[in-house]
Amino acid sequence: MDSITKIKTENLELFYGEVQALKNINLDIKEKEVTALIGPSGCGKSTFLKTINRMNDLIVGCKINGKVIFDDIDIYGQDIDIITLRKKIGMVFQKPNPFKMSIYDNIAYGPRIHGVKKKSSLDEIVEKSLRKAFIWDEVKDRLKTNALSLSGGQQQRLCIARALAVDPEVVLMDEPTSALDPISTLKIEDLISELKKNYTIIIVTHNMQQGARISDRTAFFLSGEVIEYDLTDTIFTNPKNPKTEEYITGRFG
Amino acid sequence: MSTKVKDTILSLLVYLSSFLTICSLVAILGYILWNGLGALNFNFFMELAPSIITTLLVIFVSILISVPIGICAAIYLHEYAKNKRVVELINFAIDSLAGIPSILYGLFGLVFFVITMKLNWSILAGSLTLGIMILPTIIRVTQESLKMVPDSFREGSFALGASKVTTLLKIIIPAAIRGIITAVILSIGRIVGETAAVFLTVGTVDKVPDGVMSSGRTLSVHFYLLVKEAIGPDAFNQAFGTATLLIIIVLMIVLFTQFLFRGRND
Numbered sequence: 203m204d205s206i207t208k209i210k211t212e213n214l215e216l217f218y219g220e221v222q223a224l225k226n227i228n229l230d231i232k233e234k235e236v237t238a239l240i241g242p243s244g245c246g247k248s249t250f251l252k253t254i255n256r257m258n259d260l261i262v263g264c265k266i267n268g269k270v271i272f273d274d275i276d277i278y279g280q281d282i283d284i285i286t287l288r289k290k291i292g293m294v295f296q297k298p299n300p301f302k303m304s305i306y307d308n309i310a311y312g313p314r315i316h317g318v319k320k321k322s323s324l325d326e327i328v329e330k331s332l333r334k335a336f337i338w339d340e341v342k343d344r345l346k347t348n349a350l351s352l353s354g355g356q357q358q359r360l361c362i363a364r365a366l367a368v369d370p371e372v373v374l375m376d377e378p379t380s381a382l383d384p385i386s387t388l389k390i391e392d393l394i395s396e397l398k399k400n401y402t403i404i405i406v407t408h409n410m411q412q413g414a415r416i417s418d419r420t421a422f423f424l425s426g427e428v429i430e431y432d433l434t435d436t437i438f439t440n441p442k443n444p445k446t447e448e449y450i451t452g453r454f455g
Numbered sequence: 456m457s458t459k460v461k462d463t464i465l466s467l468l469v470y471l472s473s474f475l476t477i478c479s480l481v482a483i484l485g486y487i488l489w490n491g492l493g494a495l496n497f498n499f500f501m502e503l504a505p506s507i508i509t510t511l512l513v514i515f516v517s518i519l520i521s522v523p524i525g526i527c528a529a530i531y532l533h534e535y536a537k538n539k540r541v542v543e544l545i546n547f548a549i550d551s552l553a554g555i556p557s558i559l560y561g562l563f564g565l566v567f568f569v570i571t572m573k574l575n576w577s578i579l580a581g582s583l584t585l586g587i588m589i590l591p592t593i594i595r596v597t598q599e600s601l602k603m604v605p606d607s608f609r610e611g612s613f614a615l616g617a618s619k620v621t622t623l624l625k626i627i628i629p630a631a632i633r634g635i636i637t638a639v640i641l642s643i644g645r646i647v648g649e650t651a652a653v654f655l656t657v658g659t660v661d662k663v664p665d666g667v668m669s670s671g672r673t674l675s676v677h678f679y680l681l682v683k684e685a686i687g688p689d690a691f692n693q694a695f696g697t698a699t700l701l702i703i704i705v706l707m708i709v710l711f712t713q714f715l716f717r718g719r720n721d
Binding site: 255257260262284285286287288289292293295297299300301302303311312315316361364365368 | 537605607608609610611612613614615616617618621625626629630
């Protein structure tokens with residue numbers, strides 16, 4: 203398989219103060235694939251995810267060494283515009299976090315801050331984004347109602363639509379279904395499989411079956427290191443590292 | 456004692472406390488309105504017009520001075536300041552300021568604004584003094600309401616590429632607006648009720664002010680003078696009338712403020 207590399211990390215290390223949370227991470231994330239990050243709690247998978255759109259910048263005392271190369275540019279290099287970076291690399295969080303405003307305004311928030319003003323363009327973006335996130339039919343008649351009145355699963359699809367509205371190339375998802383019921387989870391999984399036709403997706407998941415179902419490649423994290431990274435089929439059927447096998451078969455974690 | 460008995464005793468205590476709270480409120484309000492409503496008529500209103508105008512001006516100017524500064528300070532302390540130690544120190548200073556008796560603010564205002572800055576007894580001198588006095592309330596209440604804004608809102612906004620300023624103006628402040636309004640209303644309450652500090656800085660002149668540089672007599676000061684110093688059979692009735700008017704004004708301001716921001720973040 204000769205897919206194009208979208209994101210590449212080189213000797214990536216991350217420290218919270220004195221504590222090292224990521225050790226020597228070297229990963230090649232392929233374009234228009236779903237990459238799953240799995241591992242026990244506190245293994246650094248969410249931390250790793252947040253280095254990709256520099257959300258860790260918000261944490262005081264967080265220090266990063268090494269490189270994260272996105273489309274041939276080191277995002278921790280000089281002259282990097284974080285606003286543009288985050289426009290290209292969207293993020294969906296563990297807990298649905300729609301803003302306290304209408305469904306329409308939630309979706310239009312991103313495009314508006316990036317300079318889209320025309321009502322007709324905004325209308326078009328809102329509809330397109332909601333359709334892409336499979337939620338248009340459920341909300342098209344009540345775009346002006348507060349987004350917080352939606353169910354948890356709908357809120358999460360709204361958040362995915364919100365991320366898509368700024369036209370990203372990569373979507374990071376941090377355990378996007380962990381707060382949702384099984385039916386909503388299934389809808390989001392279907393959505394992810396659909397989205398990978400156009401977007402590169404990196405998803406952190408606690409649910410190994412989910413990882414196996416939806417991802418093309420899987421990275422197994424343990425204590426801040428990547429123990430194994432391979433095609434998902436290989437990781438789940440024929441892991442090379444005994445620790446991966448132990449985790450996959452549920453012996454710890 | 457069985458759990459059930461403890462439960463009953465506790466709920467009785469809770470009910471009793473809320474009952475007493477409501478009773479005292481109703482008793483005070485009822486007493487004032489009972490005695491004061493009779494005094495209200497057109498002539499009385501015209502007589503008090505200078506005080507009403509002075510009171511409204513003092514509220515307006517104090518809020519104008521204090522609210523922007525207080526909100527900005529709270530935003531700095533909660534959203535920008537990185538050094539937790541320094542924030543704690545500043546918060547301690549703010550809490551100490553809140554505990555100072557108002558007459559000391561009055562004394563400071565008299566010495567600093569009225570005499571040193573040569574503002575004389577004026578609405579401006581009083582508003583500056585009151586502005587400092589209500590600053591701790593505004594800062595602390597705003598800080599608390601900013602704390603109530605979930606971090607997930609901030610993250611969501613940043614993850615879309617929003618800058619810190621955009622996130623503040625479009626997401627954080629709208630989500631905290633209820634608390635900020637509460638801060639303003641609490642401050643208005645303190646300004647309206649303040650006597651000592653106003654007495655020392657705005658003065659007691661009973662005439663319609665022709666600007667912020669003129670002296671005046673607020674309703675609270677008028678009330679104080681009526682009760683404490685006026686002679687005549689009618690003084691007490693007038694005092695109750697003034698108190699009633701004060702209550703009505705505060706009520707109207709609160710309703711108006713809530714009307715302005717109706718429907719926000721429900």
